[in-house]
Amino acid sequence: MSADTQLADDPLLAVHSLDAGYGDLQILTDVDLTVDVGEYVTVVGPNGAGKSTVMKSVFGLTSYMGGTIVFNGEEIHGLPPEEIIHKGISYVPQNDNIFTSLTVRENLEMGAYILDETPTERIEEQFDRFPILRERQRQRAGTMSGGQRQMVAMARALMLDPDLLLLDEPSAGLAPDLVDDMFDRIDRINDDGTSILMVEQNAKEALRRCDRGYVLAQGENRYVDDGETLLADEAVRQQFLGG
Amino acid sequence: MGLTNSIELRELWETRRSVVLLGLFALVLCVDLLARLAGVEVGLTDSYSFGGALSLTRFGGLLWNGIVIGLIIGLAGIGLSMTYSILSFANFSHGDLLTTGAFGGWAATYIVAAVGTIELGSLLVVRAAGSVSPADIGANIVQTPFAILVGIVVAAAVTIAVALVIDRLVYKPMRDRGGIALLIASIGVALALRYIIQFIFGSRNRGVTDTTGVRVELVGISVNLHQLTLVVAAIVLMIAMHLMLQRTKLGKAMRAMADNKDLALVTGIPTERVVRATWVIGGGLAGVAGYFVVLDRGVIGFNLGWFLLLLIFAAVILGGIGSIYGAIAGGLVIGITYNVVLIWIPSDFNEAAAFALMILVLLYRPDGIFKGVTTA
Numbered sequence: 001m002s003a004d005t006q007l008a009d010d011p012l013l014a015v016h017s018l019d020a021g022y023g024d025l026q027i028l029t030d031v032d033l034t035v036d037v038g039e040y041v042t043v044v045g046p047n048g049a050g051k052s053t054v055m056k057s058v059f060g061l062t063s064y065m066g067g068t069i070v071f072n073g074e075e076i077h078g079l080p081p082e083e084i085i086h087k088g089i090s091y092v093p094q095n096d097n098i099f100t101s102l103t104v105r106e107n108l109e110m111g112a113y114i115l116d117e118t119p120t121e122r123i124e125e126q127f128d129r130f131p132i133l134r135e136r137q138r139q140r141a142g143t144m145s146g147g148q149r150q151m152v153a154m155a156r157a158l159m160l161d162p163d164l165l166l167l168d169e170p171s172a173g174l175a176p177d178l179v180d181d182m183f184d185r186i187d188r189i190n191d192d193g194t195s196i197l198m199v200e201q202n203a204k205e206a207l208r209r210c211d212r213g214y215v216l217a218q219g220e221n222r223y224v225d226d227g228e229t230l231l232a233d234e235a236v237r238q239q240f241l242g243g
Numbered sequence: 244m245g246l247t248n249s250i251e252l253r254e255l256w257e258t259r260r261s262v263v264l265l266g267l268f269a270l271v272l273c274v275d276l277l278a279r280l281a282g283v284e285v286g287l288t289d290s291y292s293f294g295g296a297l298s299l300t301r302f303g304g305l306l307w308n309g310i311v312i313g314l315i316i317g318l319a320g321i322g323l324s325m326t327y328s329i330l331s332f333a334n335f336s337h338g339d340l341l342t343t344g345a346f347g348g349w350a351a352t353y354i355v356a357a358v359g360t361i362e363l364g365s366l367l368v369v370r371a372a373g374s375v376s377p378a379d380i381g382a383n384i385v386q387t388p389f390a391i392l393v394g395i396v397v398a399a400a401v402t403i404a405v406a407l408v409i410d411r412l413v414y415k416p417m418r419d420r421g422g423i424a425l426l427i428a429s430i431g432v433a434l435a436l437r438y439i440i441q442f443i444f445g446s447r448n449r450g451v452t453d454t455t456g457v458r459v460e461l462v463g464i465s466v467n468l469h470q471l472t473l474v475v476a477a478i479v480l481m482i483a484m485h486l487m488l489q490r491t492k493l494g495k496a497m498r499a500m501a502d503n504k505d506l507a508l509v510t511g512i513p514t515e516r517v518v519r520a521t522w523v524i525g526g527g528l529a530g531v532a533g534y535f536v537v538l539d540r541g542v543i544g545f546n547l548g549w550f551l552l553l554l555i556f557a558a559v560i561l562g563g564i565g566s567i568y569g570a571i572a573g574g575l576v577i578g579i580t581y582n583v584v585l586i587w588i589p590s591d592f593n594e595a596a597a598f599a600l601m602i603l604v605l606l607y608r609p610d611g612i613f614k615g616v617t618t619a
Contacts (some may be wrong), residue, residue, distance in 0.1 A: 059509065085511040094508065099502045102495065112500045113492070114511040156510065 100142025111159030313578020322525025338552030344530025348398025402530025563611025
């Protein structure tokens, strides 16, 4: 079987009956989740549902307890993050997601650390995507505004041109008028061919934007469907979207 | 006009009394210093007087000695500051890394300077039994510059090797423990290292350098060539350090890791390799600093690093722990204070003055001089 046919048939990321947690504490039970090539998937749910834990588990940041995670046809569960990043997944944490004392440009260079040489054309690509970062490239990232920091964080993660981008609550802490702008940028990243798995507290907006959504509660899958359907679903609205 | 001025002064006094008192104290010291330099003396009581006689040469000498010791402390402080920010613990064995470098480096210098003329055993242990005199070996920058150069390189190499072995044996298995556990482990390492050094090299403090011809006249000023060597070398190393951190990929990764370890990990920065690089650089600079302490003082002993450790810590904290520029600046401030206060107080107390200054700075800048300005 050639790699191509496998890619065509199988999802990019397939999480199957995953159990995971922190130390001895199990958070996720029997979670299933898939992301197809080019797809934009969000995970929503109440606080403490384990949304971020799903994402951290994919990136090897939790204790693996059972199940499988297959990425590009390769089992990656139990691997540490420094190996997973070589497989083509990049992760943008929710908090502290930039190197505050480094300049914007240095943040991007660090994003490509695992490559032998820093690809200047990739830096240019990110500057084209986020023009404000080109202007501010010599500025220390910690001195920038919330929205600009989030751009630095995403640009850093995109430096490796990943197949899958993991975004943990990208709208958290942003001023309301910047949230739309941020979601527009994420749409564009997805349009450019990067698959996205995003966790969001802003459930309505996230479901409106994505291809498919997962509703997670108490560490288990509750609902899976395309975003618009979930938004319209009476039970989902009642329980998770505040009516 | 006069009225508003006095009201302002009064407000200043009431709101910032400690600053005003401190300013006055500093002013008195400055005036006293100027009076002394000018040779003006005003008797206050039988035993105390204001001003006095202080030659410009002596003042310049104190200042210069302060810069020399300050650069050594700064050099040593860079490593301490880096291990603090990248490995997240205060390394109490850092002083004994200086001692390691001092003995390793001077053993190498002795061997290069006098192998063949003097029995190898006493060279290797840096004349532990005292059978030969420094003059027999003749290790100094005029007669044996190559031996000194080799000594500097070996001091760095030996200390790097020791630091890496210690990291592998002690700190690596404890990597995920808290800073307190590592700190206590480092005190154990400090004791072990110090007594291993004492076991090998003996407990005697002894003279090491031959100072014949080391003091020379340069453009009318009397200069100690050993001090000049170490000042130049220290400044070159500090500039190299700066360029490494700002320009190279590894240096940037070190700053990134000092800034945010979790993010460094998810970014794919090989954190263990950065940790090793930290020991290589921090250990190497500590070893060179230890070698320089002996080059400056002319005396070696198994306690030399341990006794310097508090001053190094003071410098690093004063400068803002985690910042290498802070370590350098803090080292200079501590070193200069340590020497210049000798104008006013006896040498038994000058260390106390350095610490008092550190406390004063921290009262007004709790995070040190450089904190929040530049990291790593």
